[in-house]
Amino acid sequence: MIRMQNVQKAFGDNRVLRGLDLHIPKATSMVIIGGSGTGKSVALKTVLGLITPDSGTILVDGKPADKGDRDAFLAKFGMLFQGGALFDSLPVWQNVAFRLLRGTLKRPVEEAREIAIEKLRRVGLKSEVADRFPAELSGGMQKRVGLARAIAAEPEIIFFDEPTTGLDPIMSGVINDLIREIVVEMGATAMTITHDMSSVRAIADNVAMLHDGVIQWTGPVADMDASGDPYLDQFIHGRAEGPIEAVR
Amino acid sequence: MSPIALLAQLGRAVLTALAALGRLSLFAADTLSHMLRPPFYPREFFASLLNIGWLSLPVVGLTAIFTGGALALQIYSGGARFNAEAVVPQIVAIGIVRELGPVLVGLMIAARVTSSIAAEIATMKVTEQIDALVTLSTHPMKYLVAPRVAAALITVPLLVAVGDIIGIAGGYTVATQNLGFNAAAYIKNTVDFLELKDVVSSLVKGCAFGGIAATMGCYYGIQSGRGAQGVGAATKSSVEAAAILILAANFVLTGIFFSL
Numbered sequence: 304m305i306r307m308q309n310v311q312k313a314f315g316d317n318r319v320l321r322g323l324d325l326h327i328p329k330a331t332s333m334v335i336i337g338g339s340g341t342g343k344s345v346a347l348k349t350v351l352g353l354i355t356p357d358s359g360t361i362l363v364d365g366k367p368a369d370k371g372d373r374d375a376f377l378a379k380f381g382m383l384f385q386g387g388a389l390f391d392s393l394p395v396w397q398n399v400a401f402r403l404l405r406g407t408l409k410r411p412v413e414e415a416r417e418i419a420i421e422k423l424r425r426v427g428l429k430s431e432v433a434d435r436f437p438a439e440l441s442g443g444m445q446k447r448v449g450l451a452r453a454i455a456a457e458p459e460i461i462f463f464d465e466p467t468t469g470l471d472p473i474m475s476g477v478i479n480d481l482i483r484e485i486v487v488e489m490g491a492t493a494m495t496i497t498h499d500m501s502s503v504r505a506i507a508d509n510v511a512m513l514h515d516g517v518i519q520w521t522g523p524v525a526d527m528d529a530s531g532d533p534y535l536d537q538f539i540h541g542r543a544e545g546p547i548e549a550v551r
Numbered sequence: 552m553s554p555i556a557l558l559a560q561l562g563r564a565v566l567t568a569l570a571a572l573g574r575l576s577l578f579a580a581d582t583l584s585h586m587l588r589p590p591f592y593p594r595e596f597f598a599s600l601l602n603i604g605w606l607s608l609p610v611v612g613l614t615a616i617f618t619g620g621a622l623a624l625q626i627y628s629g630g631a632r633f634n635a636e637a638v639v640p641q642i643v644a645i646g647i648v649r650e651l652g653p654v655l656v657g658l659m660i661a662a663r664v665t666s667s668i669a670a671e672i673a674t675m676k677v678t679e680q681i682d683a684l685v686t687l688s689t690h691p692m693k694y695l696v697a698p699r700v701a702a703a704l705i706t707v708p709l710l711v712a713v714g715d716i717i718g719i720a721g722g723y724t725v726a727t728q729n730l731g732f733n734a735a736a737y738i739k740n741t742v743d744f745l746e747l748k749d750v751v752s753s754l755v756k757g758c759a760f761g762g763i764a765a766t767m768g769c770y771y772g773i774q775s776g777r778g779a780q781g782v783g784a785a786t787k788s789s790v791e792a793a794a795i796l797i798l799a800a801n802f803v804l805t806g807i808f809f810s811l
Contacts (some may be wrong), residue, residue: 320763354681388683390675393599406590452687484617 304329304492310359319345321516332486332493334503336514342494347462370379381453385465387445389437395448396433402456422451426481443474463495479505561679571708586695595698596811603664604706614655615714619721622646625728640740643722648749654801657760661793665768669789672772696769707761708754712805754809760797
């Protein structure tokens with residue numbers, strides 16, 4: 304479904320991606336782990352075209368991501384941003400139904416509102432939340448609204464950027480369970496970036512570890528603990544000693 | 552410093568300035584192109600009309616009335632030096648309509664609207680809302696920039712017209728209440744003296760200044776750096792650039808209208 308081949312990206316002298324190779328099969332959940340500043344978000348944004356790679360190939364459904372009808376391409380995706388990225392000026396329901404109120408997926412306002420309320424219920428929020436503004440919600444509620452927005456148009460591919468950052472352990476568990484349920488229920492292909500190991504175990508079918516701009520290890524989540532890879536071992540056990548420098 | 556090094560430094564500064572001008576010109580051309588091509592976002596356009604036009608009326612009105620009043624006092628006391636106190640209505644009218652009305656409205660819009668547009672868009676960039684727009688198949692130039700610039704192009708000339716009227720009314724009030732002018736004669740002198748060209752130049756300047764103010768706010772907002780410092784820098788730079796460009800455009804437009 305998504306294939307990245309030898310993707311490279313530098314910002315000035317900082318070579319963030321140094322030949323990234325990654326394959327995410329259809330209807331599977333891939334979690335990319337790695338330390339802060341290793342290029343996880345950059346990798347994700349190159350697929351969406353938010354950042355243009357310097358070289359390499361990105362294929363989605365066998366077609367190059369940077370060619371063809373951009374609207375049709377983006378219509379396949381839903382994304383949950385790290386901070387929610389909800390539009391402050393719009394009430395919650397219009398945030399959720401944003402895609403359904405304009406463009407090629409436009410529906411009548413009443414229908415869009417109904418879908419938004421249904422998606423809010425799906426992520427555990429009551430319909431009363433629909434008319435509030437994002438600033439009136441807690442961090443956990445904002446994440447749920449972001450999740451509802453990501454799934455509102457029933458995309459084939461969903462990206463989750465640090466879905467549990469800034470949440471307490473209980474709310475993190477709720478969000479992890481929701482992501483897993485929704486991905487399975489929708490049969491969507493998911494790509495999540497995180498450094499929260501509880502998220503990895505709850506969400507992933509497959510795991511890829513990004514280090515030094517390349518995929519250091521990739522495989523099924525069940526193989527992660529017995530990988531024998533010193534980088535992965537250090538990361539998942541949170542050890543200060545090991546091949547990954549603690550101070551970068 | 553050697554002359555060659557000095558020359559190199561000067562060259563770098565000129566190249567940087569030209570590159571900035573080029574980026575700004577491309578941004579303005581891109582904005583114009585998005586304003587003319589669908590999809591259009593009427594809700595955002597009408598919200599911008601309200602914010603830029605209607606909500607700027609108090610600040611424009613207050614600026615204009617005080618300026619008109621002060622101008623009447625200055626012309627009266629200055630004119631008294633060569634027995635020309637009677638020209639207060641004519642000079643207030645021409646000063647407000649040709650020059651002070653559009654420039655002061657433009658600068659107030661730069662202070663009020665450019666800063667708020669730049670801060671809003673920069674904050675959206677910092678909080679990934681602009682990335683979110685893209686992933687939701689919505690072009691930020693169409694959704695954020697085009698409606699704001701279009702609204703400014705329409706509303707600022709109207710604000711200038713209102714500012715001109717209120718400014719003249721300020722002068723009228725001071726002249727008739729404090730300086731002993733006859734009310735009917737003041738109005739007649741004002742109306743008789745103003746030409747169509749004066750009013751047209753005022754409105755054209757308003758349109759140009761509105762376009763500059765909104766475009767600068769959007770440009771610096773979209774180009775903003777990261778974090779609170781990035782938002783602050785974008786806001787400050789947008790207001791500085793808008794104010795300077797408005798004054799420069801005023802000079803050019805005045806030259807075009809009144810030296811021909």
